[in-house]
Amino acid sequence: MGRALLATPEELRAKARDIRKHVVRMVGAASSGHPGGSLSAADIVTVLYFNEMNIRPNDPEWPERDRFVLSKGHAAPVLYAALAEAGYFPVDELITLRRIDSHLQGHPSMRSTPGVEMSTGSLGQGLSAACGMAIAAKLDGATRRVYALLGDGELEEGQIWEAAMTAAHRRLDNLTAFVDANGLQIDGPVAEIKSMERIGERFAAFGWHVVEVDGHDIAAIMAALAEARRIQGRPTVVVARTVKGKGVSFMENQVGWHGTAPKPDQVQAALAELDASGEGGDAR
16 A cells, blocks of 8 residues: 555644554554654654655655655654555554564664665764765756754764755755754753754854744645745755654653653553544644
8 A cells, every 4th residue: 555645734634643643552562762752753754755755655766766864763663654654564563663573673774674765873874864865866867855854952963064064065955854853852951961052043054045843833844845845056954843742741841751662551641642632733
């Protein structure tokens, strides 16, 4: 089964809700994983996979496909959920997350999982890989686009800024990066660990086009991507302000849920809350 393209924010919100439910179930079943940053990125990933990217789940190696790099590789559950919902592999395999015989490892592996374009997990490296993919497309004269998802804590890595400089120098207008700016990293608030405020200004100083959005506003994410496609001669970064643990009230804005799996009763409570609220995007 292939993915169904979704045209409206309402449809995409419903899909994002399903993806959030998958994240909760799979991390709970594994008793291990990273729910907080997966939930915060669900709306971004949903728009990319079900409205924006030109992909063929039944032909994962199609040369002209768009590419997506999950630079914040610990958020693998949200990527796996999107890939399964899109049709790269059966949805019922999601529950095998992190099992010894599963192809769904704790961090994405391009050798193991259909649809994964780059093995990630060591933070700071994904944007460099995305730059390489975008340069290759330029050299090929291809129209394919490249997308990368970064964490705001990840911006503390120096390699991110080397890649940012390269992307601007190479005029990679086929590259769009998202920053999942949820304000928290494993050790605490980003502002206290190493402040990354004025993210947009920092990227602009490196020569990027900058769009700032509410990362849970589906329509705003769609508009940002449309704007990125119109920009010529420089890459675009979408600074998406998000809530860590979005959609599950007891996880929201709680740093402890960065890498803590919910217990069975918490899984059930989270699923019930998602079902009752219809949370999948713009609703607050």
